[in-house]
Amino acid sequence: MADDNDDGLGSVSGLPDELGIDDDLARADQRATVRVESRRYGKPMTLVEGLDPKAVDLTELASQLKRALAVGGTVEDDRIELQGEHAKRVPDLLRERGFEVA
Numbered sequence: 001m002a003d004d005n006d007d008g009l010g011s012v013s014g015l016p017d018e019l020g021i022d023d024d025l026a027r028a029d030q031r032a033t034v035r036v037e038s039r040r041y042g043k044p045m046t047l048v049e050g051l052d053p054k055a056v057d058l059t060e061l062a063s064q065l066k067r068a069l070a071v072g073g074t075v076e077d078d079r080i081e082l083q084g085e086h087a088k089r090v091p092d093l094l095r096e097r098g099f100e101v102a
Contacts, residue, residue, distance in 0.1 A: 030050070030051050030052060030055065030056060030099050030100065031050055031099075031100050031101070031102050032048055032049070032050050032051055032091075032094050032099050032100070032101050032102065033048070033049050033050045033101070033102045034046065034047070034048055034049075034087055034090045034091050034094070034101060035047050035049070035087065036085050036086075036087045043083070044084055044085040045081055045082070045083060045084075046081070046082040046083075046084060046085065046086040046087060046090055047079055047080070047081055047082075048065070048079060048080040048081075048082070048090060048094070049078075049079040049080075050102070051078070051079075051080075051099070053078050058075045058078065058079075058080060059075050061080065061097070062074070062075050062080045062082075064093075064097070065080065065082060065090065065093055065094075066082065068093055069082060069084070069086055069089065069090075069093075071083045071084050071086070
């Protein structure tokens with residue numbers, strides 16, 4: 001997240017962009033919620049909601065979660081949908097990536 005005048009300093013922290021501090025701060029400001037819904041034919045779907053799509057690349061985060069869990073999923077309506085019941089494992093995966101989970 002570069003400043004408007006593009007001086008190489010982060011707009012949030014004021015520190016050099018290459019440190020990645022602004023990305024960490026953006027993640028720390030996010031509070032994700034994880035819940036499981038029953039879908040068609042009673043199949044469980046784990047939903048990750050509450051993340052700001054302007055501050056977090058939801059598609060990349062979904063890819064990381066899908067890879068870690070070895071499941072399919074998608075990003076729809078500013079939420080991540082993962083196939084299966086993963087309410088116990090997803091919060092830990094999100095915390096490892098710097099997110100706060102409610």
